[in-house]
Amino acid sequence: MTAEFDLIARHFTRPVRRAALGVGDDCALLRPAPGQELAVSSDMLVEGRHFLSTVPPERLGHKALAVNLSDLAACGAEPLAYTLALALPRPDDAFLAGLAQGLFTLAEAHGIELVGGDTTAGPLNLCLTVIGQVPPGQALLRSGARPGDDLWVSGQLGDARLALEVWRGRVTLPGAAFEQVRRAMELPQPRVALGLALRGLATSAIDLSDGLLGDLGHVLQRSGVGAAVEVDALPCSAVLAAQPLALRRTCLLAGGDDYELLFTADPAQRDAVRAAGAGAGVAVTRCGRIEAEPGLRLRDADGHAVAGPFRGFDHFEP
Amino acid sequence: MTAEFDLIARHFTRPVRRAALGVGDDCALLRPAPGQELAVSSDMLVEGRHFLSTVPPERLGHKALAVNLSDLAACGAEPLAYTLALALPRPDDAFLAGLAQGLFTLAEAHGIELVGGDTTAGPLNLCLTVIGQVPPGQALLRSGARPGDDLWVSGQLGDARLALEVWRGRVTLPGAAFEQVRRAMELPQPRVALGLALRGLATSAIDLSDGLLGDLGHVLQRSGVGAAVEVDALPCSAVLAAQPLALRRTCLLAGGDDYELLFTADPAQRDAVRAAGAGAGVAVTRCGRIEAEPGLRLRDADGHAVAGPFRGFDHFEP
Numbered sequence: 001m002t003a004e005f006d007l008i009a010r011h012f013t014r015p016v017r018r019a020a021l022g023v024g025d026d027c028a029l030l031r032p033a034p035g036q037e038l039a040v041s042s043d044m045l046v047e048g049r050h051f052l053s054t055v056p057p058e059r060l061g062h063k064a065l066a067v068n069l070s071d072l073a074a075c076g077a078e079p080l081a082y083t084l085a086l087a088l089p090r091p092d093d094a095f096l097a098g099l100a101q102g103l104f105t106l107a108e109a110h111g112i113e114l115v116g117g118d119t120t121a122g123p124l125n126l127c128l129t130v131i132g133q134v135p136p137g138q139a140l141l142r143s144g145a146r147p148g149d150d151l152w153v154s155g156q157l158g159d160a161r162l163a164l165e166v167w168r169g170r171v172t173l174p175g176a177a178f179e180q181v182r183r184a185m186e187l188p189q190p191r192v193a194l195g196l197a198l199r200g201l202a203t204s205a206i207d208l209s210d211g212l213l214g215d216l217g218h219v220l221q222r223s224g225v226g227a228a229v230e231v232d233a234l235p236c237s238a239v240l241a242a243q244p245l246a247l248r249r250t251c252l253l254a255g256g257d258d259y260e261l262l263f264t265a266d267p268a269q270r271d272a273v274r275a276a277g278a279g280a281g282v283a284v285t286r287c288g289r290i291e292a293e294p295g296l297r298l299r300d301a302d303g304h305a306v307a308g309p310f311r312g313f314d315h316f317e318p
Numbered sequence: 319m320t321a322e323f324d325l326i327a328r329h330f331t332r333p334v335r336r337a338a339l340g341v342g343d344d345c346a347l348l349r350p351a352p353g354q355e356l357a358v359s360s361d362m363l364v365e366g367r368h369f370l371s372t373v374p375p376e377r378l379g380h381k382a383l384a385v386n387l388s389d390l391a392a393c394g395a396e397p398l399a400y401t402l403a404l405a406l407p408r409p410d411d412a413f414l415a416g417l418a419q420g421l422f423t424l425a426e427a428h429g430i431e432l433v434g435g436d437t438t439a440g441p442l443n444l445c446l447t448v449i450g451q452v453p454p455g456q457a458l459l460r461s462g463a464r465p466g467d468d469l470w471v472s473g474q475l476g477d478a479r480l481a482l483e484v485w486r487g488r489v490t491l492p493g494a495a496f497e498q499v500r501r502a503m504e505l506p507q508p509r510v511a512l513g514l515a516l517r518g519l520a521t522s523a524i525d526l527s528d529g530l531l532g533d534l535g536h537v538l539q540r541s542g543v544g545a546a547v548e549v550d551a552l553p554c555s556a557v558l559a560a561q562p563l564a565l566r567r568t569c570l571l572a573g574g575d576d577y578e579l580l581f582t583a584d585p586a587q588r589d590a591v592r593a594a595g596a597g598a599g600v601a602v603t604r605c606g607r608i609e610a611e612p613g614l615r616l617r618d619a620d621g622h623a624v625a626g627p628f629r630g631f632d633h634f635e636p
Contacts, residue, residue, distance in 0.1 A: 123441035
């Protein structure tokens with residue numbers, strides 16, 4: 001680490017409260033609660049692919065941690081700590097101050113600490129690893145969906161993809177509407193409280209990062225089941241609802257960067273699922289059914305089949 | 319992840335044995351032994367800075383994991399698992415096959431598993447996070463060195479820096495000698511067994527990644543002590559010993575990428591430290607003393623002060 005990079009240490013060193021030993025030694029030391037399993041996830045964010053150069057650094061810091069916390073949420077794990085590895089073309093005080101503020105604000109909201117990491121010169125790249133804990137056998141997995149289960153989704157889908165279409169110049173929105181969908185893209189809220197509330201309730205769960213169709217496909221494959229999705233039941237904002245049907249459906253079904261939870265539960269648990277959502281402060285919407293027949297069937301409000309294909313979300317690929 | 323990137327999954331998916339749940343869900347699940355603390359470390363490797371484009375991919379895979387395991391070794395932690403996040407300009411079957419082979423071979427040698435990660439398109443970047451376990455209170459820290467302690471180092475120092483000088487065109491070596499120092503740079507051996515053997519024996523430890531002077535400085539600062547280093551006692555290869563004095567000392571004192579352990583221990587423990595080295599299959603050499611007076615004093619075999627400055631190792635900075 002060059003002397004110049006000392007400023008990174010300045011921005012990213014905070015007093016450690018919960019970890020046994022924080023940044024500054026060869027490793028961080030953590031004390032998980034006795035008898036818990038660890039949940040671990042890493043995500044790497046690359047400029048131009050996972051975020052645009054136009055993103056304010058506070059929002060980039062928020063999002064980098066949010067997408068990792070979203071993985072813990074999808075497992076029903078309680079966040080414990082995270083590490084940050086950062087490659088940066090050059091030391092940039094204002095950028096680092098903003099990045100640190102975005103990271104620390106979200107971390108404090110979830111009661112977790114930065115316990116270590118690495119900084120280096122290089123093309124802009126953020127790699128975070130989050131560590132959480134979950135009682136043995138209670139983690140929400142992709143593999144537990146059963147025929148007859150309801151399919152549920154949290155929050156609203158598609159706004160982040162709509163924002164991307166605006167950046168791409170394919171859609172024009174009024175200022176306030178653009179600000180709303182831009183916030184959805186840049187400031188996703190990881191559904192950690194919902195994930196915890198769904199332990200013992202949901203039969204499977206996944207977080208939506210690459211679009212509903214693709215992510216649901218992972219659940220179906222791992223669970224060995226199929227599904228029918230009620231396309232018109234998928235929750236969306238008023239801004240997205242006002243868009244043409246084809247664009248709306250693409251954003252809902254093949255959008256990305258939603259970071260909502262898609263999960264399944266026994267129909268007998270509908271009230272309990274709604275209560276879990278209410279307790280976590282996020283809407284939960286029933287949007288389909290798990291079926292024994294493999295494959296994914298899309299139906300509109302009238303029960304008619306909805307034809308694809310929907311172009312998948314692949315971050316910022318042209 | 320594009321369809322093209324499926325080949326990454328092919329190279330990096332192996333059966334999971336020890337983890338509760340390996341790759342393929344939102345998080346990996348791990349079950350550390352009851353009552354252990356976790357040791358966590360992340361390192362990011364960027365092309366042109368931490369490795370040269372000339373490195374064979376097998377060796378890059380080895381080194382990426384080795385530098386992370388070296389952090390666990392410096393804490394006396396037993397490796398459990400690791401995650402890999404990888405940014406790659408384009409899918410490259412031969413590169414990925416080699417990288418995976420290097421990673422898995424070293425991982426299997428240490429009985430650990432790849433439990434998760436991320437792959438994306440982007441400038442070549444490898445970010446690994448390793449997780450280990452250590453009994454509470456037994457981790458080797460940088461902060462425990464006490465006046466009167468011996469200063470020890472494992473293995474031999476400076477060959478990796480000598481290799482860098484060859485790549486830079488500042489030094490010429492015969493083929494066999496170059497191969498030897500190149501192996502030191504590209505295939506460092508993390509001293510995990512030594513780290514475990516030093517629990518309860520060493521008063522402090524750090525792994526040498528940025529050169530002895532800089533890394534020893536971290537120990538002195540965290541421990542609130544000073545040190546006298548016997549420069550001519552530092553262990554080096556015959557190849558390095560044959561180099562001119564100034565170059566030799568630069569490689570030994572300000573070389574980088576050594577990945578040996580620098581540690582301190584009570585002089586009453588000399589036999590025990592030598593036994594720990596013998597048991598771990600690595601030489602350990604006494605090379606100085608911790609002193610109450612702050613600062614770092616370098617002395618030659620005759621007890622004369624050795625003058626600096628030594629140009630620090632900053633990876634591949636010009």
